[in-house]
Amino acid sequence: xxxxxxxxxxGGGVVGCIIARTLSRYEGRVLLIEKESDLCxxxxxxxxxxxxxxYDPLPxxxxxxxxxxxxxxxxxxxGELNFPFERRGDFVVAVGEDELPALDTLMGFxxxxxxxxxxxxxxxxxxxxxxNITPDVxxxxxxxxxxxxxxxxxxxxxxxxxxxxxxxxxxNTEFKEFIMEGDRIIGIKTNQGDFLSRWVVNAAGLFSDFVxxxxxxxxxxxxxxxxxxxxxxxxxxxxxxxxxxxVPSDKGKGILVTATVHGxxxxxxxxxxIDDKEDTSTTISGMEEIWEGANKLVPSLSxxxxxxxFAGLRPMGNAPCKTPGVDYNKDYIIEIPEEVRGFVxxxxxxxxxxxxxxxxxxxxxxxxxxxxxxxxxxxDYEPIRPARPRFREMSQKDRKLLVDMDPRYGRVICRCENVxxxxxxxxxxxxxxxxxxxxxxxRTWLGTGRCQGGFDTPRVVEILARExxxxxxxxxxxxxxxxxLFRPTKKVEN
Amino acid sequence: xxxxxxxxxxxxxxxxxxxAAAVAAKKAGAEDVxxxxxxxxxxxxxxxxxxxxxxxxxxxxxxxxxSYAQRYIDESLELGVDTLLDTIVLEVTPGRKLYVSxxxxxxxxxNARAIVLAMxxxxxxxxxxxxxxxxxxxxxxxxxxxxxxxxxxxxxxEKVVILGSGDIGMIMARRLTFEGAKxxxxxxxxxxxxxxxRNYVQCLHDFDIPLLFQHTVKFxxxxxxxxxxxxxxxxxxxxxxxGSEEIIPCDTLLLSVGLIPENELxxxxxxxxxxxxxxxxxxxxxxxxxxxxxxAGNVVHVYDLADWVTLAGYEAGKGAAKYAMALRAxxxxxxxxxxxxxxxxxxxxxxxxxxxxxxxxxxxLRVRTPVEERVMIEVHDGQNQIARRLARYARPGEMxxxxxxxxxxxxxxxxxxxxxxVNPR
Numbered sequence: 001x002x003x004x005x006x007x008x009x010x011g012g013g014v015v016g017c018i019i020a021r022t023l024s025r026y027e028g029r030v031l032l033i034e035k036e037s038d039l040c041x042x043x044x045x046x047x048x049x050x051x052x053x054x055y056d057p058l059p060x061x062x063x064x065x066x067x068x069x070x071x072x073x074x075x076x077x078x079g080e081l082n083f084p085f086e087r088r089g090d091f092v093v094a095v096g097e098d099e100l101p102a103l104d105t106l107m108g109f110x111x112x113x114x115x116x117x118x119x120x121x122x123x124x125x126x127x128x129x130x131x132n133i134t135p136d137v138x139x140x141x142x143x144x145x146x147x148x149x150x151x152x153x154x155x156x157x158x159x160x161x162x163x164x165x166x167x168x169x170x171x172n173t174e175f176k177e178f179i180m181e182g183d184r185i186i187g188i189k190t191n192q193g194d195f196l197s198r199w200v201v202n203a204a205g206l207f208s209d210f211v212x213x214x215x216x217x218x219x220x221x222x223x224x225x226x227x228x229x230x231x232x233x234x235x236x237x238x239x240x241x242x243x244x245x246x247v248p249s250d251k252g253k254g255i256l257v258t259a260t261v262h263g264x265x266x267x268x269x270x271x272x273x274i275d276d277k278e279d280t281s282t283t284i285s286g287m288e289e290i291w292e293g294a295n296k297l298v299p300s301l302s303x304x305x306x307x308x309x310f311a312g313l314r315p316m317g318n319a320p321c322k323t324p325g326v327d328y329n330k331d332y333i334i335e336i337p338e339e340v341r342g343f344v345x346x347x348x349x350x351x352x353x354x355x356x357x358x359x360x361x362x363x364x365x366x367x368x369x370x371x372x373x374x375x376x377x378x379x380d381y382e383p384i385r386p387a388r389p390r391f392r393e394m395s396q397k398d399r400k401l402l403v404d405m406d407p408r409y410g411r412v413i414c415r416c417e418n419v420x421x422x423x424x425x426x427x428x429x430x431x432x433x434x435x436x437x438x439x440x441x442x443r444t445w446l447g448t449g450r451c452q453g454g455f456d457t458p459r460v461v462e463i464l465a466r467e468x469x470x471x472x473x474x475x476x477x478x479x480x481x482x483x484x485l486f487r488p489t490k491k492v493e494n
Numbered sequence: 495x496x497x498x499x500x501x502x503x504x505x506x507x508x509x510x511x512x513x514a515a516a517v518a519a520k521k522a523g524a525e526d527v528x529x530x531x532x533x534x535x536x537x538x539x540x541x542x543x544x545x546x547x548x549x550x551x552x553x554x555x556x557x558x559x560x561s562y563a564q565r566y567i568d569e570s571l572e573l574g575v576d577t578l579l580d581t582i583v584l585e586v587t588p589g590r591k592l593y594v595s596x597x598x599x600x601x602x603x604x605n606a607r608a609i610v611l612a613m614x615x616x617x618x619x620x621x622x623x624x625x626x627x628x629x630x631x632x633x634x635x636x637x638x639x640x641x642x643x644x645x646x647x648x649x650x651x652e653k654v655v656i657l658g659s660g661d662i663g664m665i666m667a668r669r670l671t672f673e674g675a676k677x678x679x680x681x682x683x684x685x686x687x688x689x690x691x692r693n694y695v696q697c698l699h700d701f702d703i704p705l706l707f708q709h710t711v712k713f714x715x716x717x718x719x720x721x722x723x724x725x726x727x728x729x730x731x732x733x734x735x736x737g738s739e740e741i742i743p744c745d746t747l748l749l750s751v752g753l754i755p756e757n758e759l760x761x762x763x764x765x766x767x768x769x770x771x772x773x774x775x776x777x778x779x780x781x782x783x784x785x786x787x788x789x790a791g792n793v794v795h796v797y798d799l800a801d802w803v804t805l806a807g808y809e810a811g812k813g814a815a816k817y818a819m820a821l822r823a824x825x826x827x828x829x830x831x832x833x834x835x836x837x838x839x840x841x842x843x844x845x846x847x848x849x850x851x852x853x854x855x856x857x858x859l860r861v862r863t864p865v866e867e868r869v870m871i872e873v874h875d876g877q878n879q880i881a882r883r884l885a886r887y888a889r890p891g892e893m894x895x896x897x898x899x900x901x902x903x904x905x906x907x908x909x910x911x912x913x914x915x916v917n918p919r
Contacts, residue, residue: 232621236761278717282626308621310629396585396593396601403601411597412582415532416758421597450758452619454635458646472648477631482718484631485648486745489673 005029005168005197008188010175010211012039014155014357015349016203018077021158022361023201024165025383026375031195032159032167033188035174037479038439039432040155042205043353045442046230046280046312048269049260050243051147052352053090055110055118056253060323062332064113067352070359071115071145077358081161082387083153084261089117090146090243091126093297094138102247103141110143117144130242132298146243150261151354152442156432161385163431165378171432172479175204177214185215185342199373201344201364206277206315208333208347217337217345218319225277225313226252226350228269229286231294234450235263237305244297253351255293257301262445267294267301269312280311307450317348332356334363336371344368388426392418392445413463414456416449421463428467435468437461438478457484496576496604501526502818503811504592504606506583506759509538510800511791512612513566514807515814519610520573522815525822528576528604530583530594536570537563538614539637540800542644545665547692551801562800586611586763590786607818610810611760611774611782611789615796617662618752625657627714630721636662636750640669649673651746655723656680657711661689661798663750668697677701678742681709681725683732688752690798711747712739720745753796763787771795779813780806786821788814829906831857834874834915838862838890845912850903857896861888861916868919871896875909888916 005028009020012034020032036042054068078085094100103120110118119142126140127133159169170192179187179194187196202211209223246254251271260266270289287309294301321328333347344364349356369375389402391409402422403410409422427434427443434440437447437460446460447453461484465472476482502524505512508531519527535541540548543559550556553565570577581596592604617635634642634650640662642650652675656663659682667677680698685707687694698705706725712734713724727738755773757765765774765782773794774782780790790810791803827847831840840859849855857873865888873881873896883896896914898906906912 236758281628281713282624284626284712287624287626303624306621306624307619309624309626399584399593399595400601403595407597407600410595410600411580412532412584412595415582418584420595450619451616452621454617454619454638457634457638458641462646472646476718478718480718482631485642485646485650486652487649489643489647489649 002187003031003195005031005195007031007199007201008033008195008197009201009203010188011203011205012036012155012159012169012171013042013044013203013205014040014151014158014354015205015346015360016201017155017158017162018357019201019203019361019364020167020169021162022365024162024167025377025381026365027378030162030167031197032162032169033173033175033190034169034171037172037436037476038434038442039159039169039171040152040442041478043313043315043350044151044155046228046310047151047314047351047354048256048258048266049148049151050090050258050354051085051149052355053110053118053143053146054113054115054352054355055106055141055143056248057109057113057352058326058328059109059112060326061321061328062334063352063356066332066334066356066359066363068113068115069362070352070356071147073358073362074147074149074355077154078149080383081154081157081385083150083157085147085149086261087145087147088243088259089142089144090245091130092141092245092247093126093133094140094247095134095136095296097138099247100138103139106141106248110141115143115145118142130240130244132240132300133244134297134299148243148259148261149354156443157385160431161383164382164385169432175211183340185340197342199342199344199368202346205349206313208315208349212345212347215340215343215345217339217343218333218347221333221347222318223277223315223348224318225274225279226316227272227274227279227286227311227313229282229290229311230266230268230309231287231290231306232308232310233265233305234307235265238265238301240265240298246293246297255290257294257298262448267291273316277313280313282309282311286311308448308452314350315348316350319348332360334360334367336367389423391420391423413459414444414446414449416451417445417447419444419446419456424460424463425467428464435464436476436478436482437464437484440464461485496528496578498526499603500605501528501576501607502822503527503608503610503814504604505529505610505612505811506586507531507538507612507614507793508536508577509540509612509614509791510563510566510803511614511793511807511810512538512610513563513570514804515610515612515788515790515811516570516575517566517573518808518811519815520570520575522812524815524818526576528578529570530578530581532580532582534580536567536577536579542637542640544644545669548800551799552804559800566804583759586759586787588764588784607821608786608788608814610814611765611787611793612791612807612810613756613759613793615753615792616756617749618754620749623751625711625714628716630714630716630719632716632720632746633714634746634748636660636666636748639748640666643669643673649675651675653678653744654746654748655711655725655742655744656748656750658682658750658752659688659694659705660750660752661693663748664689664693664697666748666750667703668701671701671703677703678744679704679706679725681711682707683710683728684708685730714747720747723747753792755793755795757793760789760793765789778809779816780810781813781817786817829909830911832911832913833859834913836861836863836865836888836916837914840914847903847906850898850900850906852900854900855898857898857914859894859896859914859916861890861894864889865916865918870917870919872915872917873898873912874915875905875912878905880905880909880912884919
């Protein structure tokens with residue numbers, strides 16, 4: 001007996017999870033599949049964590065509309081889903097007189113795109129607001145609606161809320177092909193079996209071209225991964241409280257120096273177009289490029305305080321903008337194509353995809369309504385996803401109350417980030433369970449500090465094995481094939 | 495659970511430095527000594543150092559790490575040192591209050607007259623030396639691998655490349671070889687050994703494990719698990735030598751690239767850190783810039799022998815005990831001055847009893863309600879009167895005084911507090 005759904009979402013990144021959460025508001029069964037061992041392991045895993053204001057995309061593109069509409073939805077989203085989000089505003093920093101005209105261009109975009117709360121600041125005022133900035137700053141565009149968030153927390157909270165409202169999330173489940181009935185999609189084949197559905201939503205990010213080609217849609221569309229590398233600093237040593245962009249170039253928004261909601265300053269990304277959709281390696285040339293770019297904005301940075309490096313891939317598409325007269329060929333695709341029925345097609349959702357994601361989900365709902373779906377809100381829809389305790393963010397007094405209530409929160413497993421056994425166990429048994437080390441790291445921020453897991457790894461392996469009822473030899477870093485341990489040591493014969 | 499909330503000396507960490515500090519503090523006269531350890535047993539990293547080479551300086555013996563630790567564990571427990579295991583110190587304040595948490599004992603506060611910081615050090619990581627490449631499983635610091643093998647009894651790899659010629663790295667090369675793994679090579683970016691020569695001879699040379707000076711790792715391959723590393727030769731300025739790259743298939747990369755004193759708690763407590771050593775500035779008794787906070791061992795600077803950490807621990811423990819006992823003496827000497835009948839407040843609020851031996855102490859007070867007749871200002875210890883003075887009236891708007899004199903010392907010395915009353919005559 002095959003499982004039957006009304007909506008299947010392919011892809012467990014931020015876009016797929018927010019779509020699944022939005023669809024779970026309405027009557028109908030929702031399934032989200034993700035080929036990796038956890039959610040947010042693609043583009044959502046490695047980006048700058050910024051909710052863009054919307055002055056960057058070219059006016060009259062779908063990208064611009066989604067960005068501005070999406071940005072405005074984040075306060076409600078964060079309020080309902082309980083994840084860290086701060087509307088700190090952001091700066092686009094002009095260095096030297098030559099870069100000043102670029103600010104006027106962006107201000108023009110901001111006006112056309114309908115971005116509220118933007119103004120151009122003179123150099124001295126920028127220096128007053130960020131003391132670490134280069135003395136060569138000549139001015140900045142200040143966008144008050146820019147925000148920062150934890151993309152893992154957003155994505156996982158959205159998926160959990162979807163599950164609370166009846167959706168099903170299947171990990172380690174890879175889309176292979178569509179099951180067709182004439183020109184109608186009636187389901188999908190995966191490595192975990194077939195699933196039937198009235199609608200399938202393509203939110204496959206880097207692999208969205210493959211998915212739409214399987215449906216016979218847009219054979220000319222191609223995703224080129226654009227790799228971006230990052231540095232993370234120890235928050236004890238480097239404290240930049242603002243989001244600082246350089247002026248953009250044809251390669252993108254450029255290399256930022258930015259605060260994160262976890263208090264660490266990060267640098268990056270560069271933009272390196274590559275072919276391999278799984279190549280998330282850091283490179284010597286990439287790291288040098290970031291360093292140079294970041295030092296242009298903040299010259300006082302020292303490599304001594306770097307505690308992590310990572311790289312991510314943006315799914316850059318080649319879809320032309322549909323607005324007449326706009327010459328732009330990297331626009332988002334959000335459509336119900338005419339060639340097949342039962343297919344909602346998304347593609348090329350690169351930056352500002354995070355900021356746009358709630359608007360994209362709403363757009364999907366609107367398209368479904370246009371296609372004749374009733375979209376009746378469930379009577380028992382629950383929009384609130386409750387937060388779980390985060391020991392490291394609590395006052396000593398609240399910590400005492402928590403430990404009195406559940407002593408497992410008294411045992412600290414990650415010393416640098418103060419993550420407790422109670423928090424780890426809660427994530428292992430959460431609505432979308434964390435079953436490997438990196439999954440726990442994404443949810444609790446364990447292992448992200450100065451010692452980079454040196455202290456906690458053996459302890460987390462032990463807790464995972466105990467809670468999942470398996471041998472420590474089966475515990476992985478990021479899913480099958482990434483086991484930490486190979487075999488027991490030699491036995492001593494008595 | 496502890497039966498005290500105030501200790502003479504609290505020691506954070508039970509490695510060689512912490513245990514030596516505990517023993518020395520007790521021997522130097524500290525009465526209440528507590529060791530707090532985050533792991534489930536005393537001994538710190540010594541417990542996973544099952545190789546020999548410990549004790550040459552102090553015992554003139556060649557002991558494995560756990561045996562060396564056991565001598566100090568036994569001695570501390572015989573001397574009556576209290577311990578808290580599987581317990582973490584979350585914060586130390588400059589006033590020497592500790593916020594402590596554990597699954598077994600819950601969340602609580604401890605006050606210390608003196609503290610010895612003995613948290614040791616942590617290992618430098620891949621990110622700190624910025625090795626490019628993928629981020630698969632199989633990249634471990636040598637110490638983490640050592641814990642997996644020697645404490646958990648599990649093998650973290652079969653084909654291993656080691657970066658760095660630190661002592662733990664070389665010792666793990668031999669240890670993994672004993673367990674049937676193949677150590678392909680050890681790369682050291684410097685033109686000389688960063689660990690001890692004896693470890694090179696006993697752990698690498700004797701097992702035919704190649705050591706390549708002026709070599710480093712340039713790239714890590716593998717999506718889920720390490721599949722290979724690319725090594726490269728460097729010149730004197732650490733520039734890559736073109737054409738010297740080699741791809742070494744392996745499933746594990748161990749890093750033995752240095753240790754950093756672990757001072758997050760110290761910083762919170764206001765302890766100043768020397769940017770050169772990464773540890774606190776200390777004096778000869780190992781006292782930091784914060785009075786009553788001492789530091790010993792690898793938390794101050796990284797040692798190459800545990801015996802020397804022990805010796806540093808002795809100094810810190812002795813210093814801490816001396817500080818704590820002087821403080822305890824002054825605490826006994828100091829008693830509160832309490833506002834009694836119709837007294838709103840008294841200044842000073844505390845007095846040092848011994849001051850009264852050769853000088854007068856004037857107590858200044860204000861009454862709560864007016865008394866328009868003669869009143870007696872009386873000082874007592876709760877039972878016996880110590881001093882009194884007659885006043886014509888008492889009004890809140892006019893301050894009153896009464897002076898304690900050296901002749902009152904004998905009475906005050908016996909008191910644990912004194913109270914001032916203003917009673918109608």
